[in-house]
Structures are given as structure tokens and as C-alpha cells.
Amino acid sequence: MFRKLCYVIFFLSFFFFISIFNISSNFLINENSSVYLEELKKIVRAFAIVKENYVKEVDSDSIINNAISGMISKLDPHSSYLNAEDYNDIKAVTHGEFGGLGIEVSFEENMGIRVIAPLDLTPASAAGIISGDYIVKIDGIPTRSMSPVEAIRMMKGNPGSPVTLTILREGTKDHINLIIFRDTIKVNSVNCNLTSNNILYIRITQFQENTLNDMVRSLQSIVDTNIKLLGIVLDLRNNPGGLLSSAIGVSGIFLPKGSLVVSTIGRNIESCHKYFSVPEEYSIDGSDHLEFLPSLLKSTKMIILVNSGSASASEIVAGAMQDHSRAKILGNKTFGKGSVQVIIPLDNASAIKLTTSLYFTPLGRSIQAIGIIPDYIVNDTYMGNLFSVKTESNLYNHIKNDKNIDSDSYKESCDDSCDSKDIKFEFGGPDDFQLQKAISIISDNNQCL
DSSP states (O other): OBOOOOEEEOOSSSOSSOOOBOOOOOOOOBTTOOTTHHHHHHHHHHHHHHHHHSSSOOOHHHHHHHHHHHHHHTTOTTOEEEOHHHHHHHHHGGGSEEEEOOEEEEEETTTEEEEEEEOTTSHHHHTTOOTTOEEEEETTEEGGGSOHHHHHHHHOOOTTOEEEEEEEOTTOSSOEEEEEEOEEEEOOOEEEEEOTTSEEEEEESOBOTTHHHHHHHHHHHHHTTOOOOOEEEEEOTTOOOBOHHHHHHHHHHHSOTTOEEEEEEESSGGGOEEEESSHHHHOSSSSOTTTTSOGGGGTSOEEEEEOTTOOTHHHHHHHHHHHTTSOEEEESOOOOOOEEEEEEESSSSOEEEEEEEEEEOTTOOBOTTTOOOOSEEOOSBTTBBSOOOOOGGGSTTOOOOSSOOOHHHHHHTSOOBOOGGGOOOOTTSTTOHHHHHHHHHHHOTTOOO
């Protein structure tokens, strides 16, 4: 019996916010295969030994769930077993609404919970949590003793209820205790506005189901004012990724129709695919929402802002625009999340999230554990780098990349981190150092973008 899989995702790690995209896949498995029966005898024997001899009676489901979890989680940082609650959580947050703090995290062996990024306008960002923070305690309980699932569930809760996070921040000696009140997180993933010098600023916080349509509506309302655009800045900083279809559609706004955006390559032919900027790849309802956007969006000077919190689908967009010479990239090297995960249902209540392929930019670059190198390397602030996010290459058991890059030369071009206590930071604000650099470059008539 074969089962068709319907869920494919680009993940950073086990996020508190998880994005899922529902591009149908032809990835098939033969559930009646007898090839692995000999190997399974050892597992069956181990199960029987535990079930019949352990000092306390153990529930059979618990033994099986733990066995599957151990089997999958040791493969790489992004493959995992999803029990019923995990599986439901993934499906529930696809639409950009979920309960909790609004924080994206990953889990590091021996270190605990590391903050990838707080989501804009959420309790986490309002409390002052920043990328690179380590959550060492939740309500006084050390996170090192918790599984990822336990930690996530402790941070979730009813809107209005408090949770105390103990933070360890680089550059500070003392722990920081933050009392944060949970809320229903409704993420508006797109913000568009014109700067005073007619440069279009677009910030995308995640690639959600409605991101493309929201962005098209915003662009139509702005561009229809017949204002002459001097340039475009697309801000993907601290964007952990999301729906591939949405990322393809956003790329299609600025690239010629039919342009190659990304390719995936895996062991099985079903895992190999080329994605082009055509409605079949990005439209939810089958219509082409990009058809009536003005052509100037495909030719106006453009810069994309990225940092170490830009991952997965964000890197797909940045890589496609860079390879097609459509935009220059400004900021810091991106996260380097270049693998594709497929959600394979085991039954109606549980599933496996499994890495099945790597993605490649239009020119065939794999950014796995490397990231996108900006054309203009610019620190987060004038004082140095504010966000000290460890990237894919720092994750335990990450998939290695055969390609080598001169990482030392990149490090030498970046200044040391600054003391985050001294800086109030707001993406798109008047003191946004990288944004002001981008505006300056676009405004310079001698700069060829």
C-alpha cells in the first residue's frame, strides 16, 4: 500500500512558531515491504525486554513513541517524531495565528533553548528578548533538563497568563529575569510603506499562507498612487522562512514570469523538483494575483536586507534574486538552512518530519550550512552586530555541505558584537542602520544595482 504525502516544510529547528507549506508531493513509501524485517527483530526484542522486565510497568505507546523519536531525532537537527499534540500544533499555526509568546527558538545540546528571533509586535519582542538570547529557565525550572516539547509547552498557555523566562545574554554577566504575559499571536507578516524619498520599504516577518495576497494588495494601494519609485528595499531580517509557495510568489513579483526560483534534489526522484515563478507554484485559488502589478516592480533598483536570523524560505528568495542579478543583498550572512523536510503521516494522530532533500539556488548553489553571503556586508548597528545568532553550521549533527567557503574572510569583514543593553532596535525605524545604508546606496546615482 502506498501513501501520498501532502505536507512539505522548510524548518529552521523546532520553532515555537512553525511554518508549514502544503505543496503536494509524489513522495511514496511501500508500507508492505519485507526488506527491513530482519533489522526490525532487534527493535521487537528490545521492546519485549522493556515491556516484560522493567522495574515499573511501562505503557506500550510510550515505549514505541520514544523509540521512534530517538530513531528520527538523531538524524539531523530538523528531523523529528511528531506525536498527536505536536502534529496538531503544526497544522494549527499554518495560518499565522497561535497562542504563546511569539518567539522562534532552536534547541542546542548542552546549552538549552536559543532564541532565533522574537516575532514583531508580540509579547516576546515587547519584553526585550533578542536574537541570540539563551532561555536557561522557564518558571524557575532549568531548560537543560527539558525536552524541546516540554519547553515549548511550558511557554504556551492561556492569553493573559504570566510566564517567567530567565535569560542569558552574550556580553552580560548576570541572568535576566523577564515576566511575560502570554497572548494570542496573530502575525501580520507583511508591512509596506514609502520612505520620504520615495523608496518602497517592504518587511516580511514570515512566509505565511496569506503573505502573497496581503503583499499584492499593499503594493497595489501604494503603486497606484503614481508615485515615481526611486528604489525598493525588501527586509527579510529575522525571517525564519515558512511556506515555499509564498516565497516563490514573492520572488515572482520582482522576477520575470517563469523564472527559476529554487530546485530541490534528494535521493528519490520524487524529492527532485524545479520551482518556477508561475501561478501553479504560488497561487492558492488558481488565479494569477501578480498579473496586474506594474512592471516597474521588476526593474526598479532593489536591495534585500538579511541577517543570521534569515533562514530557509527567506534564503530561497534572497538566493534567487541574487542569482538572477535582480537585487543586491545587504546585511550579514544568513542562517544556512538549506534542507527540505517532509511530514509523513504514520496514522491519523502522529507523523514523522523527515529531511528528504536539499534545495539549490537558480545557479545551483547549495546554501546548506553556508548561507547567503551579502553583496554589502553591513553590521546590524553603527556600534556593531546586535544579533549573535548561531547558524546552521553550529547545530549539532547538521548536514554537512561539500562546498567550501572562505569563512575566515567573512568573519574578518564583520565587526565585533556590541552591547545590546545600549541600543533600542526597531526594524524599519529611523535608527535602523542597515536600512539607512540601503537607502543611501539606492539614492546614490553612481551605484549600479
